[in-house]
Amino acid sequence: MSTITLSLALALALAAPAALAQPERGQNMDTSLLQRQDLAYRFSQLDLDSADGQRHYRLWIGKPDRPAPAAGYPVLWMLDGNAAMGALASAQLDKLAAGQAPLLVAVGYQTEQRIERVGRTYDYTPQVPGLTEQRDPLTGQPSGGVDAFFDLLTQRMRPMVAAVAPIDLQRQTLWGHSYGGLAVLHALFTRPGEFSHYAAASPSLWWHDGAIVNEAQGLQQRLAGSRPSLLLMRGSEEPSNPRAPVKGDVQRPARELATQLAKVPGLSVRFDRFEGLGHGPMLAASLRQVLEGMSTPAQPR
Numbered sequence: 070m071s072t073i074t075l076s077l078a079l080a081l082a083l084a085a086p087a088a089l090a091q092p093e094r095g096q097n098m099d100t101s102l103l104q105r106q107d108l109a110y111r112f113s114q115l116d117l118d119s120a121d122g123q124r125h126y127r128l129w130i131g132k133p134d135r136p137a138p139a140a141g142y143p144v145l146w147m148l149d150g151n152a153a154m155g156a157l158a159s160a161q162l163d164k165l166a167a168g169q170a171p172l173l174v175a176v177g178y179q180t181e182q183r184i185e186r187v188g189r190t191y192d193y194t195p196q197v198p199g200l201t202e203q204r205d206p207l208t209g210q211p212s213g214g215v216d217a218f219f220d221l222l223t224q225r226m227r228p229m230v231a232a233v234a235p236i237d238l239q240r241q242t243l244w245g246h247s248y249g250g251l252a253v254l255h256a257l258f259t260r261p262g263e264f265s266h267y268a269a270a271s272p273s274l275w276w277h278d279g280a281i282v283n284e285a286q287g288l289q290q291r292l293a294g295s296r297p298s299l300l301l302m303r304g305s306e307e308p309s310n311p312r313a314p315v316k317g318d319v320q321r322p323a324r325e326l327a328t329q330l331a332k333v334p335g336l337s338v339r340f341d342r343f344e345g346l347g348h349g350p351m352l353a354a355s356l357r358q359v360l361e362g363m364s365t366p367a368q369p370r
Contacts, residue, residue: 096183099155108159109134109166115229116179120217124178124188128226129154131173132234133166142172143240144230145363146222146264147356148193148249150177152184156353161360168364171242172234176226186210192218193245193252195284197277206277207311215255223263242266244359246352248273251281258284261336262295270302270355271348274322275310282326289333298337300362301327302355304346315347 103112110131117126129150133142147153153175165171178185190205194212197203203213230236241264245253250272257267258281274281303323308315320342327340343354 097181098151098177098183102154102157102159103129105159109163110173113233115233117221117225117229119221124192126221126226127151127177127179128230129173129175129177130230130233131157131162131175133170133172135166135170137235138237140239141231141235141237143169143242143363144236145171145173145242145244145359147173147175148243148245148252149184149189149247149352150175151180151182152246152352153177153244153356155183156356157360161357161364164364165360168366171240171363172230172236174226174230176222189248193248194276195251195255195280197280215252216259218252219256219260219263223260240265242268242359242363244268244270244356245272246270246355247348248276251276254281255284257297257299258288259291261288261292261297264297266298266300268300268302268355268359271304271307271351272301272323273311274326279322285326285330288330289335292333292335294335296335296337298339299327299330300339300341300359302341302343302351302358304343304348304351304354306345306347307351308348 102108110133112129112131115128115130118124119126127150154177178188186208187210190208190210190212191214193215194205195215196213200213203211205212227236243253243256243264243266245251245268247270250269253267253269254272256263272281301323303320305320306315307319309319309322324340327338330336331338341358343351346354
């Protein structure tokens with residue numbers, strides 16, 4: 070896959086303040102849904118630490134109030150789990166339970182904050198070749214821990230969730246927004262057989278000069294018989310780069326990436342544009358889009 074056109078599209082002006090893409094500080098997680106007893110889902114939580122003991126995770130597991138299918142529940146893994154929990158609505162959960170009724174797993178952190186900036190900066194960013202000490206270009210925090218994070222998810226989190234409820238390993242969806250969207254693309258490009266569906270909302274394609282785009286090289290060989298799908302989502306009012314204004318064809322990098330990936334045999338790709346939405350509102354809107362898609366009965370397998 071050629072990256073020349075994408076590299077040109079990602080070379081954006083660095084004029085506006087970097088704060089445009091950084092999560093708001095001091096915003097607490099919305100826990101109101103967890104206090105309710107009248108939902109179509111019942112939530113429990115599990116805690117665990119990273120392998121190096123530096124990051125402390127909390128999983129909120131939503132189990133539909135209906136028996137598991139013979140093959141187990143499909144699973145929706147939601148990154149930035151603290152924020153994802155606040156984006157869920159009771160009416161949407163009702164529709165979800167009447168549809169595919171997936172198990173919901175919000176992968177968050179042991180904090181009252183809606184966004185845990187330090188943890189996600191490390192967990193959701195790839196390792197850049199040739200860097201001995203990798204710092205994030207926006208936050209200055211250590212970065213590059215996404216592979217360790219996904220190892221933890223597949224080797225420890227997934228078995229912990231499977232102990233709570235039976236899960237269908239052939240129907241696993243991964244959703245993430247912003248840096249979480251970057252992590253979703255990394256997972257697709259490097260371990261495409263781990264999930265069946267990948268949903269990347271507002272992925273930070275600009276990160277380290279478009280390093281994520283280069284990871285798509287050789288994807289066809291890595292598919293190795295798996296046939297995943299990618300849903301790539303962007304708001305029309307998001308800058309292509311956090312230091313650039315919302316000006317011109319800001320969706321070009323994401324749209325071109327979707328076009329290039331659609332040429333990979335075995336990979337199903339869809340690009341959705343959200344008219345009038347900026348970066349922040351895309352978190353809830355993109356999650357609603359994924360939930361809506363799972364609110365219809367599953368197709369026969």
